[in-house]
Amino acid sequence: MDDEEARTRLLDAAEELFYAEGIQAVGMDRIRTASGVPLKRLYRLFPAKDALVAAYLERRDRRWLDSLRAATAGAADPVGAVFDWLAAWFTEPGFRGCAFLNAAGELGPGAPAVVRRHKAALRDLLAEVGGSAERAEHLLILVEGATAVASLSPGPDPAPAHRARELAGRLG
Known part of the structure; x- marks a missing residue:
């Protein structure tokens, strides 16, 4: 998976979870699990939750x-x-x-x-x-x-x- 695919998967997971459950209710680990993107890559693409939001x-x-x-x-x-x-x-x-x-x-x-x-x-x-x-x-x-x-x-x-x-x- 290249960075563009990882970014898309992370944003898809974030949108689904943040919109359905709320931003504060969803942690980065949930986004990682839902997206299937390794934690290291998640934080390389989005160094903080604020950046992902x-x-x-x-x-x-x-x-x-x-x-x-x-x-x-x-x-x-x-x-x-x-x-x-x-x-x-x-x-x-x-x-x-x-x-x-x-x-x-x-x-x-x-x-x-x-x-x-x-x-x-x-x-x-x-x-x-x-x-x-x-x-x-x-x-x-x-x-x-x-x-x-x-x-x-x-x-x-x-x-x-x-x-x-x-x-x-x-x-x-």
Whole structure:
């Protein structure tokens, strides 16, 4: 196994475990076991858990935003497409809310900078689809609120995204 494969396996294991169980609940030994990467190589690639957490969130940030951008690109109603995308995400197996807000909640001020960058990038994307910075602020509250409500639902529940979409339509 070369370093690229080891890195991918480590990030896959970290994402699965950190997202499902929480960052603080999962130790590096669990990541090593789940990934099958030797401990020495793990620490060579990620010298500290903080580095692995940041890399996991960076990768998730790119994938999440790229997927949302693709869903809104060319849509007749790009704002509606945001909430349709959320509704689909809320029903994915293992949905546990926003990984970035979860990380901020767990790690507080020590959360990696990618958490704040992700939210700024989301706000920028919402400004693009919504037409203004002011509307983006309103949409961001609807997106984050719908995500929080969906994460607390007992099962897969797209309803918070549908309700948020309805409210977004009233923003004018």
